[in-house]
Amino acid sequence: MNRRALRRWAAAAGFRVLIAAILFYALFPFYWAVVSSLRAGSALFGTSLLPLHPVWGNYAAVFRAEPFARNILNSVLVATLVVLISLTLSLGAAYALGRLRFVGRRMLLMSILGVSMFPQIAVLSGMFALIRRLGLYNTPWALVLSYLIFTLPFTVWVLTAFMRDLPRELEEAAIMDGARPLTIIRRIFLPLLAPAMATTGLLAFIASWNEFLFALTFTLTNSERTVPVAIALISGASAYELPWGRIMAASVIVTLPLIALVLAFQNRIVAGLTAGAIKG
Amino acid sequence: MPPRRAVATLARRRRLTAAAFLAPMLAVLAVVAVWPVLHTIWFAFTNAELGGGPADFIGARNFISLLADPQWWRSVANTLIFAALSVSVEAALGMVIALALNRRFRGCGLVRAAVIVPWAVPTVVSAKLWAWMLNDVFGIVNAVLVGAGLLAKPVAWVASPRTALVSVVLVDAWKTTPFVALLLLAGLQMIPADLYEAARMDGAGPGRIFLAVTLPLLRPALLVALIFRTLDALRVFDVIYVMAGDNPASMSMSVFARQQLVEFQDVGYGSAAATLLFVLVAIVTVIYVRAGGLWQEA
Numbered sequence: 001m002n003r004r005a006l007r008r009w010a011a012a013a014g015f016r017v018l019i020a021a022i023l024f025y026a027l028f029p030f031y032w033a034v035v036s037s038l039r040a041g042s043a044l045f046g047t048s049l050l051p052l053h054p055v056w057g058n059y060a061a062v063f064r065a066e067p068f069a070r071n072i073l074n075s076v077l078v079a080t081l082v083v084l085i086s087l088t089l090s091l092g093a094a095y096a097l098g099r100l101r102f103v104g105r106r107m108l109l110m111s112i113l114g115v116s117m118f119p120q121i122a123v124l125s126g127m128f129a130l131i132r133r134l135g136l137y138n139t140p141w142a143l144v145l146s147y148l149i150f151t152l153p154f155t156v157w158v159l160t161a162f163m164r165d166l167p168r169e170l171e172e173a174a175i176m177d178g179a180r181p182l183t184i185i186r187r188i189f190l191p192l193l194a195p196a197m198a199t200t201g202l203l204a205f206i207a208s209w210n211e212f213l214f215a216l217t218f219t220l221t222n223s224e225r226t227v228p229v230a231i232a233l234i235s236g237a238s239a240y241e242l243p244w245g246r247i248m249a250a251s252v253i254v255t256l257p258l259i260a261l262v263l264a265f266q267n268r269i270v271a272g273l274t275a276g277a278i279k280g
Numbered sequence: 281m282p283p284r285r286a287v288a289t290l291a292r293r294r295r296l297t298a299a300a301f302l303a304p305m306l307a308v309l310a311v312v313a314v315w316p317v318l319h320t321i322w323f324a325f326t327n328a329e330l331g332g333g334p335a336d337f338i339g340a341r342n343f344i345s346l347l348a349d350p351q352w353w354r355s356v357a358n359t360l361i362f363a364a365l366s367v368s369v370e371a372a373l374g375m376v377i378a379l380a381l382n383r384r385f386r387g388c389g390l391v392r393a394a395v396i397v398p399w400a401v402p403t404v405v406s407a408k409l410w411a412w413m414l415n416d417v418f419g420i421v422n423a424v425l426v427g428a429g430l431l432a433k434p435v436a437w438v439a440s441p442r443t444a445l446v447s448v449v450l451v452d453a454w455k456t457t458p459f460v461a462l463l464l465l466a467g468l469q470m471i472p473a474d475l476y477e478a479a480r481m482d483g484a485g486p487g488r489i490f491l492a493v494t495l496p497l498l499r500p501a502l503l504v505a506l507i508f509r510t511l512d513a514l515r516v517f518d519v520i521y522v523m524a525g526d527n528p529a530s531m532s533m534s535v536f537a538r539q540q541l542v543e544f545q546d547v548g549y550g551s552a553a554a555t556l557l558f559v560l561v562a563i564v565t566v567i568y569v570r571a572g573g574l575w576q577e578a
Contacts, residue, residue: 022394023394047423115309118313120517120534121554124320124541126318126320129316130315145311149312212518228405229404248408248412251409258400263396273459
């Protein structure tokens with residue numbers, strides 16, 4: 001083997017090793033959570049990499065020891081409502097911001113982007129006061145209301161970017177025919193924007209599903225909590241004996257659907273993220 | 281109708297339509313964003329407590345106490361170190377992954393899908409599964425490192441003051457590197473292939489090509505990724521709170537403010553701390569926007 005062939009072979013081998021390292025880094029932690037969730041008793045503390053004698057007790061225990069089914073229901077309810085409200089409000093707003101010219105349009109867009117930079121902690125005490133005044137403390141409705149602060153600017157921004165890119169001629173014919181804006185949005189833009197709305201909605205759903213700080217602060221009792229708070233607060237007999245098997249089982253339950261969703265829509269998601277980040 | 285008046289009417293009608301479509305969204309933002317922020321800032325100048333009761337205006341006293349509070353300064357330092365370290369690690373790792381994925385090879389679609397997985401894991405879950413892997417007694421990280429002879433005895437990664445902050449940085453990097461990598465990959469794929477061709481024709485090596493072709497053309501994507509990640513990192517709460525709780529060694533500004541607000545029920549003091557974080561994030565945003573010249577054509 002001459003030196004050039006050797007070098008090429010070394011480069012190819014190096015690349016394989018790099019890819020293997022990336023795969024290991026990305027996948028091992030979650031794999032380990034799955035393995036740990038299938039172990040009980042002292043087997044949990046073993047370091048063998050394969051789940052040789054899987055037991056399902058941790059999964060049953062999650063639903064027995066906590067109102068975990070209720071927590072999942074809360075999360076689904078909150079995230080779904082937040083997505084529906086955000087998309088409805090932002091479709092009309094995106095039409096105004098993306099298709100109509102008016103003074104102050106740019107300022108408005110900038111301010112909406114500014115809201116998405118708000119640290120959640122900066123609204124925490126004010127939001128708490130609002131929620132108590134509205135009588136929503138310790139209910140999922142408090143979360144539906146407060147999550148709009150981070151989903152709404154995002155959906156408005158991304159839908160505006162998509163709306164602006166559609167060709168001008170689209171609504172001109174409709175305007176000539178005397179169609180009203182609401183009809184134009186429903187008949188022309190809604191079908192064209194459906195894929196963008198699906199992506200944006202999915203990203204907003206994930207953000208709501210994962211939210212922790214508001215959920216931790218605005219709910220108090222086990223049955224009103226969402227999944228992230230429930231998992232963070234799973235505790236054992238004492239602070240030093242966390243039931244790791246159960247925590248890992250709960251983690252796997254709430255993460256698998258997300259991984260499935262993200263993988264199924266991965267191209268769309270990448271497009272949505274880059275639209276939010278670059279097109280802006 | 282004379283033409284000029286027709287134009288004016290059309291413009292007015294368009295303004296009215298725009299206002300009608302924007303009003304619901306703006307009303308909601310006013311309730312869930314503007315009002316709470318203003319309320320927080322007002323709290324910061326009072327001695328309000330969580331239990332309720334009348335709050336008195338006490339001027340800038342909360343801010344003065346904060347500036348004299350070593351624990352608060354510690355949280356500021358932690359936040360800045362966390363942001364600088366995590367964003368650097370994510371940019372470096374994200375770049376390596378993006379460059380690797382930009383090549384065509386067998387199974388590259390599968391590898392790309394695998395790389396997204398950490399991003400799909402909720403932050404709380406990611407914090408928990410790393411807390412388990414880094415567990416001082418039963419964690420696999422200690423088991424492997426001790427087994428390989430790299431450590432004499434297990435380390436309490438998250439509890440020990442010396443490693444707490446670095447641990448949360450690495451966990452944050454694991455979860456958010458995919459976002460950076462995907463943005464950079466999208467940027468890489470927009471670079472025309474003939475540019476590389478030309479550079480290679482001119483006899484440039486891989487390192488030279490990266491510095492002279494890839495990096496300059498990737499600047500917009502890199503800048504956007506850095507801005508988003510920096511602003512997120514400055515606000516960090518979940519990963520630190522779930523892994524290390526109120527451990528002073530890793531407490532961020534958000535964790536500090538929440539501890540004052542909720543645990544110590546000192547709404548005035550906590551709101552002041554939150555307000556200062558708000559100001560810090562605003563300053564960083566303005567600097568970035570100015571420096572990047574971004575969003576000019578929004």
